Amino acid sequence: xxxxxxxxxxxxxxxxxxxxxxxxxxxxxxxxxxxxxxxxxxxxxxxxxxxxxxxxxxxxxxxxxxxxxxxxxxxxxxxxxxxxxxxxxxxxxxxxxxxxxxxxxxxxxxxxxxxxxxxxxxxxxxxxxxxxxxxxxxxxxxxxxxxxxxxxxxxxxxxxxxxxxxxxxxxxxxxxxxxxxxxxxxxxxxxxxxxxxxxxxxxxxxxxxxxxxxxxxxxxxxxxxxxxxxxxxxxxxx
Amino acid sequence: xxxxxxxxxxxxxxxxxxxxxxxxxxxxxxxxxxxxxxxxxxxxxxxxxxxxxxxxxxxxxxxxxxxxxxxxxxxxxxxxxxxxxxxxxxxxxxxxxxxxxxxxxxxxxxxxxxxxxxxxxxxxxxxxxxxxxxxxxxxxxxxxxxxxxxxxxxxxxxxxxxxxxxxxxxxxxxxxxxxxxxxxxxx
Numbered sequence: 001x002x003x004x005x006x007x008x009x010x011x012x013x014x015x016x017x018x019x020x021x022x023x024x025x026x027x028x029x030x031x032x033x034x035x036x037x038x039x040x041x042x043x044x045x046x047x048x049x050x051x052x053x054x055x056x057x058x059x060x061x062x063x064x065x066x067x068x069x070x071x072x073x074x075x076x077x078x079x080x081x082x083x084x085x086x087x088x089x090x091x092x093x094x095x096x097x098x099x100x101x102x103x104x105x106x107x108x109x110x111x112x113x114x115x116x117x118x119x120x121x122x123x124x125x126x127x128x129x130x131x132x133x134x135x136x137x138x139x140x141x142x143x144x145x146x147x148x149x150x151x152x153x154x155x156x157x158x159x160x161x162x163x164x165x166x167x168x169x170x171x172x173x174x175x176x177x178x179x180x181x182x183x184x185x186x187x188x189x190x191x192x193x194x195x196x197x198x199x200x201x202x203x204x205x206x207x208x209x210x211x212x213x214x215x216x217x218x219x220x221x222x223x224x225x226x227x228x229x230x231x232x233x234x235x236x237x238x
Numbered sequence: 239x240x241x242x243x244x245x246x247x248x249x250x251x252x253x254x255x256x257x258x259x260x261x262x263x264x265x266x267x268x269x270x271x272x273x274x275x276x277x278x279x280x281x282x283x284x285x286x287x288x289x290x291x292x293x294x295x296x297x298x299x300x301x302x303x304x305x306x307x308x309x310x311x312x313x314x315x316x317x318x319x320x321x322x323x324x325x326x327x328x329x330x331x332x333x334x335x336x337x338x339x340x341x342x343x344x345x346x347x348x349x350x351x352x353x354x355x356x357x358x359x360x361x362x363x364x365x366x367x368x369x370x371x372x373x374x375x376x377x378x379x380x381x382x383x384x385x386x387x388x389x390x391x392x393x394x395x396x397x398x399x400x401x402x403x404x405x406x407x408x409x410x411x412x413x414x415x416x417x418x419x420x421x422x423x424x425x
Binding site: 008010011014015017018020023025026027028029030033036037038039040041043044045047048049054082084085095096097107109122124125159161165167168170172173174188189191192197198200222223224225226 | 306
């Protein structure tokens with residue numbers, strides 16, 4: 001290896017702090033010592049590669065994973081995965097999971113008194129195409145209560161997990177829906193300090209991709225860390 | 239045009255729904271070359287209680303020190319089917335366990351070889367963005383000169399080095415807070 005193009009550091013205000021008291025569970029689960037700043041090496045700028053052989057045909061259509069149709073409003077969620085230099089991130093794995101239309105997860109820890117839908121598991125995955133595009137068909141998830149504080153409700157959301165082209169571009173985030181009145185009350189959403197960065201977690205109504213007589217569409221673009229324009233100093237740092 | 243990376247959000251308590259399909263507790267199949275090793279440990283919160291809804295992801299080179307990635311352009315053999323990725327959920331007591339081969343040395347700054355290590359990313363409910371760290375191997379003479387390990391304050395270096403428990407079995411715990419708090423990275 002000679003020259004490595006390092007990945008940029010996060011822009012201030014775009015990422016949550018580990019210790020965020022409004023989200024109560026962070027109290028015992030955040031590091032208390034400062035993070036150790038370390039150089040990016042081959043170990044950080046490489047990462048796992050996935051391919052079509054890892055996926056099943058219905059993995060990106062959450063409405064067709066069971067015998068019957070799930071209850072709720074069918075929607076299309078699509079967008080592009082880009083890096084910070086506006087370049088598409090092709091052939092990268094995108095994983096999603098979400099509650100059903102009633103706001104319930106088929107999970108042993110979910111005790112919310114709302115019905116489970118036998119026709120909806122709420123999990124999907126896909127690979128981006130050569131232009132960084134992805135597309136899921138799903139149903140609009142319901143809001144649900146949680147026990148973070150009195151009368152706490154999560155806004156409707158879809159969990160997204162992405163890899164990108166390096167182990168350090170790994171990202172887990174959540175997609176929200178436009179106009180959701182719960183957003184300003186949600187500690188997770190509000191954990192992103194910069195309002196402009198926060199708003200980018202909200203999908204946009206996507207008229208162009210709606211399918212007449214079938215489904216409304218939402219657009220959600222995701223940006224992963226991108227590389228510096230100039231190679232990093234490759235001289236030994238010690 | 240330049241953009242800013244999207245904000246991270248927690249995996250939440252129901253991460254298993256979306257992520258279990260890729261669980262990989264055996265990173266290297268028996269056909270792959272190298273020194274076999276089982277790594278086990280616990281993910282512990284600030285009260286020393288096991289985190290039952292955590293996820294540990296591993297990234298590593300093969301025993302010859304080659305990453306299964308196009309940017310590792312060195313002419314080193316790579317076994318077919320070796321991805322080098324592990325995804326291991328914690329159990330009800332916060333325990334995790336996986337098997338693999340000890341990776342070979344890979345270049346670091348200035349082309350100097352790093353000590354054998356596994357890259358680790360940790361996710362859990364209550365964690366708004368992932369934690370990154372490494373596992374090093376006990377007794378490896380290369381540890382003393384490793385460029386990343388050297389950046390870790392000396393009293394905390396031991397948190398990144400697994401301990402031998404039995405032949406072929408190492409223990410490595412992830413401690414989120416307190417006296418033995420694991421050194422986590424920012425890169």
